[in-house]
Amino acid sequence: MSGVRGWAFIATLAVCLCCSSLLVHGQITHPDEVSALRAIKKSLKDPMNNLKNWRQGDPCTSNWTGVLCFNTTENDGYLHVQELQLLNMNLSGTLSPELGQLSYMEILDFMWNKISGSIPKEIGNITSLELLLLNGNQLTGPLPEELGYLPELNRIQIDQNQISGSLPKSFAFLNKTKHFHMNNNSISGQIPPEISRLPSLVHLLLDNNNLSGYLPPELSELPNLLILQLDNNNFNRTTIPASYGNMTKLLKLSLRNCSLQGPIPDLSSIPNLGYLDLSFNNLQGSIPPNRLSDNITTIDMSDNNLYGPIPENFSGLYYLQKLLLENNSLNGSVSSTIWENVTSRHTETLTLDFRNNLLTNISGSLNLPPNVTISLQGNPVCKASNQINSVFCGSLKGGSDTYTNSTNTTTNCTIQSCPESEGYEYVPASPVPCSCAAPLWVGYRLKSPGFSDFRPYENLFEEYLTSGLNLALYQLVINSFIWEEGPRLKMYLKLFPNNSYIFNTSELERIIGMFTGWSIPDSDIFGPYELINITLVGPYKNEIVVTSSSGLSTASLAGIVLGAIACAVILSAIIFVIITRSHMRKQQAFSRKRQSSRIPIKIDGVKGFNFEEMALATNNFSTQIGQGGYGKVYKGILADGTVVAIKRAQEGSLQGDKEFLTEIELLSRLHHRNLVSLLGYCDEESEQMLVYEFMENGTVRDHISAKSEKPLSFTMRLRVALGSAKGILYLHTEVTPPVFHRDIKSSNILLDSKFTAKVADFGLSKLAPVPDIEGTLPGHVSTVVKGTPGYLDPEYFLTHKLTDKSDVYSLGVVYLELLTGMQPISHGKNIVREVNMAYQSGIIFSVMDERMGSYPSECAEKFAKLALKCCQDETDARPSMAEVVREIENIIPMMLESDATATGSMGSNPQKKVTPPSSPSTEMNPYVSSDIYGSDLVSGVVPTITPR
Structure with a gap:
């Protein structure tokens, strides 16, 4: 089949050289749409070469990377694009405005890629559009008004972007x-x-x-x-x-x-x-006494200001899985009728969370069924009797939120007869014992399910999905599921062929087409779904699956070949010459690249490594320690024993040789004790890697997160604040031309073996403005907004004008993280707004991280005031980086004075601090205040450097 397709393409190409439009199925594709498709393809970046075989007129195809669909319909004597699906293909780039020229299109599907930029308003011209599927990308900017005038639009999915x-x-x-x-x-x-x-x-x-x-x-x-x-x-x-x-x-x-x-x-x-x-929320009053629907599975009214009794109408709810009322002011008694007779219910378990209320009594039976989980911890009732305390007042046990099916074999079946290494496995519920087949793997997610526990609905889901796909029940196996934020239920499914070793091509076409065409009906209880991926492995890995009814028939192929044969014969020699010369040019270019890659360009202070050295240092890249936007990070040991961190660029991050070497030259000129040092690089074998000094203690975020086992003390956090500020001040004032970082965040500030803070990751750095020919220095750089949500300077985000104060804002957010331990954005709350409200209300200590131990309240308050000043919305209201450094250096002597006041002398107990109200003392970090000083503002740094 692939050979016939190849000849069909050559014949079509020959005809294309004779005319301006495309011949497809014996007809001409509209010339405006041909040019639009070329523009669309050009605007996309395809690091995995998924589009290399994209040819106008091809039907939909699926391979292990994702789904590519180009489908056409006939109208007014031309063929017009009807579907354009590029699902999960690792594409970046932007959406071309020429999409608006595909005026007959019904499905536009670019889900699960890395496409950035804004949504073109021209999409509003596609009046036939029914499905607009752009979720799971990196799109920014506003939603165009023009989208509201699509008369046939059935579904708009733009979730998980940055709109x-x-x-x-x-x-x-x-x-x-x-x-x-x-x-x-x-x-x-x-x-x-x-x-x-x-x-x-x-x-x-x-x-x-x-x-x-x-x-x-x-x-x-x-x-x-x-x-x-x-x-x-x-x-x-x-x-x-x-x-x-x-x-x-x-x-x-x-x-x-x-x-x-x-x-x-x-x-x-x-x-x-x-x-x-x-x-x-901040809901007040009592819980309404009227009974909710008998279909209710989940009731969550926790963390409000509710008072009054818990109504008895929560009793006898057949489907109830969770009743969560914790952290309110509910009072009175709790009726045992809520959990009695739970064994007759639909649910496997019932979770009742009544913690931290004012409940005084349990009315009725104290016998708790084994499948009921309840906690009254933090209520007066827990002091009533030992029996109540032991049964009802313990910590709440979490329910199962994950599941993995590890049973791939059937009892009494010989594993060797089912070659698992080749992608085959036993079909668990097959009516034929020891039936062996190759499954189709599907990533699937319920976006808004109507329950909290999936287990009671598992069988119902299997019936729903197999019925929707027209499969037998035994053909579906839920391999795993996990609850994600939302809450959303992500699962991996295995679909087995019916009474066969593998799916035939037509059945694969049908199944994949039903997923990508949203042909499976929605369910009330399971809600909307989304396809994450379809993975073709094992015997399917080389399969090219046609998932459209408009695929090329044999007659169509014959028509194309016969219609183009005359032109093909005439042009065959020309094509041969073109291909031959192109092949020779590629070979020569590849040879030149290989030759040049063996001779690294000399850059002072930075060593050039070859690919073999990097592979050896990382044990063939098996020592991954992190991953970022640039690519994966590996721990490596060089031949001389030096421990390093190696950043390996992923496909989408590769630069041209000139740009890569320019960046290395820039990084090689940056030397400061508070910047991570670049030691070397590798640029060969189509690989780009940067070799940095290894930072033993990881990121600042690691040490202030809730999961950290050894959180930093206040003294250490102030030390981190000063070190990071000095590193950024160096970039702003000691480098010529200055450098704006524009992605400062707690995960980009690393800690060495002595917990010295060093700023890292200059992949997004931007050279600051330089004086023009008349000596005038602009105050900003106009650039596309890049950075991390929660840290972005709001004025930079709105105006695209990057200044040194943009870095000040981001560092201010890091300072608030150091003070509170909170994340910049969490559950819809912004750290700047939350801390500012606490500061204005005079309760700043209530949001400070209790895990950093005791500290001088005056020092902490001054540090909080500085952080909030850095996070002012107006650029001019923020301090300069020099002022930030100076202010922190002024706070440090106050800490020493506090030590002296508290202990009588600095030497008697250098770690003792004054504890502010509501801040419990914990064990201090073994680094004393004198460690904070480090180098002075400009001492110890490399003098002003001019570019070579």
Whole structure:
């Protein structure tokens, strides 16, 4: 088949040389679309060469890397692009505005790539578009208003990008749209009430954004809405509209961590409500006494300000899996009817979390069924009797959130007869004993399931999916599943052929086509799904699967060949010459590259290594210790015994030789005790690697995270703050021309064996502006915004003007991390806003990290004030890096004075500190205050360096 396709392509190519359009299936592709496709392909970067065989007119194909689909339809005498699917193909680059010229397209699918830039407004010209699938990329910028005028759009998925700006009001015109999946972005502003006009909308997923304003009561007017998920936004302490109790079709309402206040509305009139999450808000009042839907699986009202009793209407809920009411002010007694008769329920387990309330009694039986997990810890009832304390007041046990099926063989079957090493395995539930077959692996995710525990629904899911795929039940095996943030349920499935060793090509076509064409119907309980990947391994690894009904038939192939044969004969000699010369040029270029790669260019202070040396140092790259945007990081030991960190560029990060050597030359000129030193590089065998000094104690983030077993003391954190500031000050003032880092974060500040802080990762660095011909020095560099969310200077983000104060802002965020241990962005909360509110309210010590031990309160407060000043929105309001260094150096003597006051002398106990209110003392880090000083501001650094 591949040979026939090859000859068909040569014949088509011959015809293309004779005319300006493409001949496909004996017809001509519209010339405007031909040029548009060329522009689209050019705008994409394809490090894995997935598009090398992309030819206009090919049907959809799938291989181990992903799915590539180019499908056409006939109209007005031409062929027009109907589907363009480039799923999970490791593509980067941008989306070309020429997409708008594919005016007959119905499916635009670029999911799970690394595409950046904005969404072209020209997509709004594709009036036939039904599926717009862009999730899982790196897209930025606002949503174009033009998308709201796509009359046929059924599904828009832009989740898991970096989209900003507000929701366009024009979306109110998308009358056929059923699915809005826009979660995990940076969308801001008010939810337009006009969205309530959408007659077809069933799923509205806007969680994990920056939405604000109020919750529109008008959303209750959506006639077919099943899922409303808005977690982790900030709705300015508004109330939940009472009208939400009238959403009679609603299955799931999730408003976790949305800054909501006021009472919980009566939701008892929603007949099929299965999932309710109102946790981490400021809701007040009592829990409504009316009984919720009998279909409810999850009720989470934890971390609010609720009071009053726990209603007995939580009893007898057949499907209930979790009732979470912890961290409120609920009082009175707890009725045992909530957990009695749990063995007659649908659920395998029931989790009841009532911790940290004001509950005083348990009414009814104290017998707890074995499949019920409950905790009343932190309530007065736990002091009542030893029996209650031992059974009901322990720590809450977590339920199972992962599962892996490790059973690949069948009892009494000989493993040798089923060659597992070749991708075959026994079919666990096959009606034929010891049946051996090769499975198709599918990565699959439930984006908003209506339950908290999957196990009771596992069989129902298998029935649902096999029915949707038209497979026998035994053909599906859930190999593993794991709960992810959202919560979302990610799973890996194995699909086995029916009474055969392998799937035939037509069956593969059908199954893959159903996944990529979203032909599997949605389920109320399982909610919307998404395809992550389809992996063809074992006997399928070389399979090219046609997943479209418009594939080339034998007659079509014959038509192409016969129609093009005359032109092909005439041009065959020309083609042969072109190919031969091209091949020779490639061979010569490759030979030159190999030859040049063996002779590294000399750069003072930096050693050139060959590929073999790097492979030997890393035991053939088996010593990975990290991974970043540039590529993987390996620990290595050079021939002379030096321990190093080796950054190996991934395909998408490779630079041209000139750019790579220019960056090495820049890095080689940067020398400071608070910068990670570049020791060498490798540039050969299509590989680019940077060799750095090895930092034994990892990143600052490692030592201040909640998982750290040995958190840094306050003294050490101040030392880190000063060292990192000095390193950045050197970049700003001691290098000519100056360098802006633009990706400062706690994971880019490393610690050596003595815990000296060193700034790392200059992959995003930008040379600062230099004086123009008249000697005028611009105050900024205009550049594309790059960096890490949570650390980005907001003014740089808005104006694209990078200044030295952009680094100051990022470092200020790191300082807040050092003080609090929090992450820059977590559950929709921003560290700058949270700490600033605590500081303004006079409760700054309440957010400081208790794990850093005791410390002088005045020093910590001054450090917090400096960090917040660095994080001012206005550039001019921030201090310079020199002022930052000076301020920290002024705090250090205050610590020494505090030591002297507390101990009577510096030498008697140099580690004792003054403990601020509410800050418990813990064991101090064995580094005393005198270690903080290090070098002076400019002493010990290399003098001003001018470029060679």
